[in-house]
Amino acid sequence: MYQSKAARRMAVFALLAASLAAGSAMAQDKKWKSHMSTDEPDKLYRHYCAVCHGPDGDGQTQARFALDPAPRNFTNAKAREELSRDHMLQTLLKGTLTKDGKRTAMISWKDHLSPEQMETLVDYIIVRFMGGRPADNVHDHNDPRHKGHDHSNAKKVDYPYGLKPDAARGKTVYTASCQSCHGANGDGKGTDQRVAQIKPRNFNDQDFRDYATGFSLFSTVSNGRGHMPSWDKSMSNQDIADVSEYVLRTYVTRKPLTAAK
Ligand code: HEC
Ligand code: HEC
Known part of the structure; x- marks a missing residue:
């Protein structure tokens, strides 16, 4: 297709202007230089x-x-x-x-x-x-x-990383990964053979109830503590938030799993 020299030059200018405008809008809007993901x-x-x-x-x-x-x-x-x-x-x-x-x-x-x-x-x-x-x-x-x-x-903010926990989902996580030690009633008397020796936390204890928050539960479950394994390698942050909210509502705030906070 034939284009005059002038037309081609116009097209190049238009492109240049558009990319400059986009560039400066970006610079104004997002002055930061890092694009590293917040997922890790x-x-x-x-x-x-x-x-x-x-x-x-x-x-x-x-x-x-x-x-x-x-x-x-x-x-x-x-x-x-x-x-x-x-x-x-x-x-x-x-x-x-x-x-x-x-x-x-x-x-x-x-x-x-x-x-x-x-x-x-x-x-x-x-x-x-x-x-x-x-x-x-x-x-x-x-x-x-x-x-x-x-x-x-x-x-x-109750949970890190903008997470919105789902306590009902957390119940499934609890049954699969926590109950063997912490027990079906959260009393720390699960079926794991080591229970008598390692003494998993009883979630009904008043001092635990006074102290626990979504953030603190999330932190303990992620990092582990003493004989309690860390879960951040085997679970997603969403799973950890869900199970934390399940424990919180069941033993600390004693709110229904599905009702608003
Ligand atoms: C070049 C060294 C350096 C780097 C890199 C650095 N910090 Fe700091 N940070 C300091 C120093 C020094 C202080 C103590 C400042 C003071 O006492 O006023 C400090 C203090 C802080 C504080 C406490 C502020 C307070 O009021 O006491 C926070 C929070 C913090 N840094 C977070 C971060 C985070 C998050 C990063 C990564 C993005 C980071 N820092 C990177 C040197 C650094
Ligand atoms: C292998 C047994 C075991 C399993 C499985 C286990 N825990 Fe634990 N957990 C423990 C023990 C033991 C402690 C007490 C650790 C300490 O404080 O020394 C504990 C402590 C805790 C605490 C700390 C409470 C406090 O004192 O602040 C929380 C919260 C907790 N567990 C939640 C969970 C959740 C949620 C799961 C499932 C994802 C889970 N645990 C799975 C053994 C276990």
């Missing part, structure tokens, strides 16, 4: 955070010798007292400053990570390193660490 939170954490905070979240890295302040240890009681989910999200968005207003090694990640990636990373820290128990929301803006934080969009 551990990979995301290892890629961006572990170099300073350590694979086990305890901050015991070589980087700590060069940094003042040193990277946070997420695993101690102090972290569970001070770091709420919102505060950590705001930290990722804004970075932190020293008392005299200088930037620390904890930079703002907003040009590098998407909002979804930031939420995933914070949830990963809570599940993996904080036993599913972050600080309650801290809204004290006089605390210098919260200066400039905006909690106006802060939402309460």
